[in-house]
Amino acid sequence: MAPPFFSNSGPDDLSNWSSLVSNSIAFRHHLHRHPELSWKEKNTAAAIRQALDQLGIEWSVCADTGTIGRLAQSAKGPHIGLRADIDALPIHEANDHDHASTADGCMHACGHDGHSAALMSAAAWLKAHEDDLPGPVTLLFQPAEEGGHGARKMIEDGALKGLDAIYGWHNWPAIPFGKAVCPDGAVMAGNGTFRITLKGAGGHASQPENTRDPVLAAAAVTMALQQIISRRITPQNAAVVSVTSINAPSGETVIPDSAALAGSIRIANPDDRARIDAMITEIATAQAAAYGVEAEIEIFPRYDATINHPAEAATMRSAIEADLGADWLFEELPVPIMASEDFSYYLKELPGAFALIGADDGNGHHEPCHSPRYDFNDRLLPVITRIYARLAGAPLPEQSSLSQD
Known part of the structure; x- marks a missing residue:
């Protein structure tokens, strides 16, 4: 069983930004130590559901090992979805850090542990400010992105019911930290x-x-x-x-x-x-x-191209720019990149946008996804938490509390 999401604090402390960041890092490291392949994410799902319980967030099972969390369901504004993928890859990890995989021949070599921890971190912040949310928020913890068509199964099981728009992202080591891309039209092939x-x-x-x-x-x-x-x-x-x-x-x-x-x-x-x-x-x-x-x-x-809707892409670009600054766009990366994502299934069903957020901060986070030497950059966790908070319309932490980012 996973440690409580607020293992380093208490549930009343989750509006404290520093505690939230440290807990999200600990949660990410737990997921990284215990990776599971597509459609086998039983313990990962249990950890996610335990954390949602501890946060007081209503959830339901979707697509077997997937989980749907719900916030502010009676709010009258637009209903958005925020998505993370949860599965790992059949790769033997070559790293020796403290949170290295304990599963032989399986590792989070694409950062889905970080995607899940970032969504859980956003979930905690949004829960702490649930009364301030202008519209409902659905949290999609999706299995089987790595070739398993998990998004398709989530849709078949009703994950998009009632949603007006959906947003997602992927860490990208080929982009410098502090930069990103989120075009209109195709972002991934x-x-x-x-x-x-x-x-x-x-x-x-x-x-x-x-x-x-x-x-x-x-x-x-x-x-x-x-x-x-x-x-x-x-x-x-x-x-x-x-x-x-x-x-x-x-x-x-x-x-x-x-x-x-x-x-x-x-x-x-x-x-x-x-x-x-x-x-x-x-x-x-x-x-x-x-x-x-x-x-x-x-x-x-396998997957169709991931094609952003212009209005939602503009919304996501505004959230990214508000956090990363006016020079956030990484123009050196041609888009679409030729990697693929099953987030494409969602964007065929309703408006939304998907961004690639830079991970390379010069401290070893340049290793490409699917490399046995890859590791997610924990500095992205507070960044994505704030971006998701902006998309949901939640209040943001005071600037003075962001120094540790």
Whole structure:
């Protein structure tokens, strides 16, 4: 069981900014020590629900390991949702800090522990000022973002019921701390994966003429697929097709019967998905035939592009600027970035916005997401708490209490 969210203070002390920040850091470190993979976040969910109980926040189960918290439900203003993802990745942590993962082969390598702690910190602050909120606030602690389509299941279970808008964010180590991006339109790409099995006829390496070589065909398919973006998609549309593995195990003197390719697709424009999928099928089939080999092609759409709604993006930019200052925009980062997010499901259902907030403060927080050396920057916790408080219309802490940020 997790320690109480206010383990370093008491529930009456949560309007004290310094106590709130220290408790959110402790909560983040607890989640980091005990990561769980998508759809297996049982203990993570228990910790979140225990903390909500301790804060006196009404909650309900959503999507099994997901949790919905509710504040100011009788308020008459616009009803907003604030979202955090809670799952970890199948990566063995290479860090040795005190809060390193205790689960072998599993770690919070994308910062979902920090996202959850920031939302819990915001929940505590909003609860302390619940009577001042102009409209209802729904807190979405979502499972299975890492390829598990958790947002889709949350929607199916009614997570967006009654909401007028939704907001989310992701820490981003490639952006300096104190900078961010939150554009109108696409902020993150859509994605998909593919598998291609090339079936030929193996034989002795000394007699290739008596075989139908799937390895040679795999090389040709790989080279041809990498040219989809450079020759078949307009340069104005950001897209990526990457062959990420070739598997054709055999002996040094043996041409195998088959070879398998796998890869990733990234798209910024949703209209490009069907075109790229069709080209992968067309090219793989034609190249295989040229080498006397058959191609079996499987394409798996994953997430659509995360596309901000202009009015809500403007609202979120105002909240970011109020906290980070007038020069908050990191113009050096082209958007959309080609990573993907299942927050896209929410933005297809109702207005909202998603921001990338910089993590790199020069103190080791430059390691990219999904690296075994990654660690979330705890300095982001008070930043996001204030941004979420602004979005919800809550009062903010006195400036004098922000010195430890």
